[in-house]
Structure formats: structure tokens, C-alpha cells
Amino acid sequence: MIQRISSVEEMKAVAAGLRRDGKSIGLVPTMGYFHEGHTSLMRRSAADNDDTIVTLFVNPTQFSPCEDLEKYPRNLERDTELADEAGASFLFTPDNASMYPAGYKTYVTVEGWSSRLCGISRPIHFRGVTTVCAKLFNICAPDRAYFGMKDAQQLLIIKKMVRDLNMNLEIVAMPTIRESDGLAMSSRNVYLNPEQRKAATLISAGLTEAKKLVEAGEKRAEKALEAARAKLAESPLIKIDYLEAVSERTLEPTQDVVPGTLIAVAAYLGTTRLIDNLSF
Numbered sequence: 001m002i003q004r005i006s007s008v009e010e011m012k013a014v015a016a017g018l019r020r021d022g023k024s025i026g027l028v029p030t031m032g033y034f035h036e037g038h039t040s041l042m043r044r045s046a047a048d049n050d051d052t053i054v055t056l057f058v059n060p061t062q063f064s065p066c067e068d069l070e071k072y073p074r075n076l077e078r079d080t081e082l083a084d085e086a087g088a089s090f091l092f093t094p095d096n097a098s099m100y101p102a103g104y105k106t107y108v109t110v111e112g113w114s115s116r117l118c119g120i121s122r123p124i125h126f127r128g129v130t131t132v133c134a135k136l137f138n139i140c141a142p143d144r145a146y147f148g149m150k151d152a153q154q155l156l157i158i159k160k161m162v163r164d165l166n167m168n169l170e171i172v173a174m175p176t177i178r179e180s181d182g183l184a185m186s187s188r189n190v191y192l193n194p195e196q197r198k199a200a201t202l203i204s205a206g207l208t209e210a211k212k213l214v215e216a217g218e219k220r221a222e223k224a225l226e227a228a229r230a231k232l233a234e235s236p237l238i239k240i241d242y243l244e245a246v247s248e249r250t251l252e253p254t255q256d257v258v259p260g261t262l263i264a265v266a267a268y269l270g271t272t273r274l275i276d277n278l279s280f
Helices: 008-020 036-048 076-085 125-140 152-164 187-191 194-215 221-232
Strands: 003-005 025-030 051-056 090-092 144-148 170-174 238-247 261-269 272-279
Touching: 003 008, 008 025, 008 051, 008 090, 008 125, 025 036, 025 125, 036 051, 036 076, 036 144, 036 170, 051 076, 051 125, 076 090, 090 125, 125 152, 144 152, 152 170, 152 261, 187 272, 194 221, 194 238, 194 261, 194 272, 221 238, 221 261
Parallel strands: 003 090, 025 051, 025 144, 051 090, 144 170
Antiparallel strands: 238 261, 261 272
């Protein structure tokens, strides 16, 4: 039976006890409202480690004032059941006051990388992500932490932070989990009305068009992006935030699609912003 912990000090003590006992710890950081993408990370962690800690914290520092912090979907009881079924040992649910107490002033930023792609329209987002992940790594002391490849920029930035700060853990990347029609699973998909939900499938379809072109021999990133953009343009409901080909080593734009290239897209359907990507 999963144990729910809300106190930072209790979670630190539990993690320290596990390590004293020689237990390996897997960590799955989340903001909750679990879907198959989340639970696939939990199951992998449960298979790899003696104990798995799932964290559930809707992190306010990664939301701008105009974003969807207050309406972000939440269902703690359902999430507890799903984490338990997926094999997690602990569900850590701290509150804002314990993670960011009065007078809090310290942030972690991966310079440059955090201002690319999603960082352009969400300028404080990755500072919040890296800060909360650094805190969760310190609190939970994991051997491994698990992240989905759907959030590719987040994954690459966290890997960079761990390398640069000599953190003693492994970051495990897991494949994007998709709906049967190709849409990448996201907690924000629940915001879509039926018409928007249908149009949203063009995001993954656009990436598929780019992939087909590259596999047919086209290596120019501009041409691959044109193929993806044409597919997205089939619905007037889709407003592209960005569609770029970048190097996974630097997050800088690349002219050619070569191994280590990431084609990433963010698009709005109404007020809902969805992201997806394709890695070569």
C-alpha cells in the first residue's frame, strides 16, 4: 500500500532511511492528474528500483501570472490509486509553503537553454522547473529520476543541470505515450473541446510528415519543417507558437536533420497550449 507524505522533513527522513538500508530509490516528479504517460514512468521506476517515490506538486514558480495554475486539473485520490497500482511506494505531496517558505530567494537556472523554444513564450518556466527538480532531488535523494520525452526541452535542461552541478543521480528518459490517434498524452488535453481535440491530432501528424520526408532522403531542416507546417495549417483552430529543428546538444537551430536533431512544436488550440516533438 502506497504511503502518502506531505512533510518535507518526513520525506527526507524516509529517503535517508531507505538509503541507510541499502535500498535503491527511483523518483517520478509530477504535477499530478495522472495518465498513462505518468504511470509508465512509475512502472519503469518500480521495475528498476527497490522503492519509488512519486512527487505530486503543482509548482507555482513555473507558471506565469497569465497561465493556468489555478485551473490546472487536480484529483489527489485518483492519483493516489493510480500511483499505488503502478507500484510506487510513496506519494510525496508537499504544499507551497513548505517548498517555498516565506523569504525564499534561491533559484537554479540553466542559462541560454531556458530561453529557447518554450522559454520564449514562457520566460520563467524552466527556472521554476529546474529549481523544483533540484529541491526534489535533494529531498528524495534518488538514484534515478524518470522523465518523459514528450517534454523534450525539459528533459534536456534537467540532464544539463544534473551534469553541470555534479548531481549524483541518473536521469532516465522514457518514450512519449500517445492516444490511439497519435495525440501525445497530456494533463492539459482535458481542456480541449471536441472540435479542438480533433484538430489537435494534426500536431503529431505534422511531425509524422516531417519524419517521412527525412526518411525519404531530405536532410534540409527547412523542408522538413515546411512539411510539418503544411499539415498543421489544415486546421484554422491551430495557432503555432513555434516549430523548430534544433540540436539536442545545444538547443540551437540546425540547418540539417542529422542524428541528435530535435524537431519540436508548440501550438495553441484556443487557450490550451500543447507541445510535441520528434527526435532523430
